[in-house]
Amino acid sequence: MSVIVDEAILPNPTFKSAWDTIKTDSAQKERLIAQSLLALTLRRSFTFEQMPIHGLIVLSGEPGTGKTTLARGLAHKISEALTGHSVNFMQVDAHAMTSASLGKSQKEVTKLFTQTIPERANGKALIVLLDEVETLAADRQRMSLEANPVDVHRATDAALAGADHVARHAPNALLIATTNYPDAVDRAFLSRADLIETMGPPTAEARKAIIQETLDLFGSKWSGIDRLKSHISRFASEAEGLDGRALRKALIAAAASTPTTAMNPGKMTAEQVSHAIKRAHAGRQAKKVAA
Ligand SMILES: Nc1ncnc2c1ncn2[C@@H]1O[C@H](COP(=O)(O)OP(=O)(O)OP(=O)(O)O)[C@@H](O)[C@H]1O
Ligand SMILES: [Mg+2]
Structure with a gap:
């Protein structure tokens, strides 16, 4: 090796x-x-x-x-x-x-x-x-x-x-x-x-920057994402405690909410993003218990 x-x-x-x-x-x-x-x-x-x-x-x-x-x-x-x-x-x-x-x-x-x-x-x-x-x-x-x-x-x-x-x-x-x-x-x-x-895990400001950057990346390929931008502060506070990897993965998971959003992430809703962040917290909790 x-x-x-x-x-x-x-x-x-x-x-x-x-x-x-x-x-x-x-x-x-x-x-x-x-x-x-x-x-x-x-x-x-x-x-x-x-x-x-x-x-x-x-x-x-x-x-x-x-x-x-x-x-x-x-x-x-x-x-x-x-x-x-x-x-x-x-x-x-x-x-x-x-x-x-x-x-x-x-x-x-x-x-x-x-x-x-x-x-x-x-x-x-x-x-x-x-x-x-x-x-x-x-x-x-x-x-x-x-x-x-x-x-x-x-x-x-x-x-x-x-x-x-x-x-x-x-x-x-x-x-x-x-x-x-x-x-x-x-x-x-x-x-x-x-x-x-x-x-450590990202600060509130860093979480906003991560979310903004990820939405911009989606937005560069699919239109419609701009609707979500007014919710960035809310997503950032919901994501408090997640590490940077978990947060990026949660945003990607939001795009995998349904086959429709998977084919066109521009159709993601704010509820789907919040839900994915919630699931990421639950996932972290489960990993802690298992460890
Ligand atoms: N503060 C952060 N800001 C933005 N993205 C972050 C941040 N922290 C982690 N990430 C994202 O999480 C992913 C994983 O990061 P990385 O592999 O460097 O973490 P690590 O600390 O080396 O983890 P491990 O200890 O598991 O090896 C990367 O895609 C990175 O962009
Ligand atoms: Mg590493």
């Missing part, structure tokens, strides 16, 4: 839309860009001892809060800011690495950090998305050695040593890690992060 699940050369329009898609505090977006640029510029000029920057940013938060999407968008924004230089991007599947056969995980992790990343960051900025990093850098204290083979423990050790190696020897590399389970990530890994940002 390959550990690199996506690669791209940035800037790239698909990645730009990822950044715009996520409606979050503009101050949070600005912090992410600023920290990323600082990590890339300072590490080129100073030693790790002078400026102990790891070039590691962590996005933490519940499922569906936009972490992976924002991380990909951030990679694009960094490439835009570094004008005149293209940037390499790669996304790593932590599960693939740690589910490798016994004894292999540690080797895979070490190879990633000491070989693959430094090679690709040679003379060129490289953004590495370590998605769902709790599998890669699992908290060693929480691990029972019976339930979790020694191999996993060693993989975490390798990830820590790997992050240190990248910090010192691959100053052009920036690691962006995401996690649903910050408590399951090894504390030593989190302490290496230069910035940890927590993402």
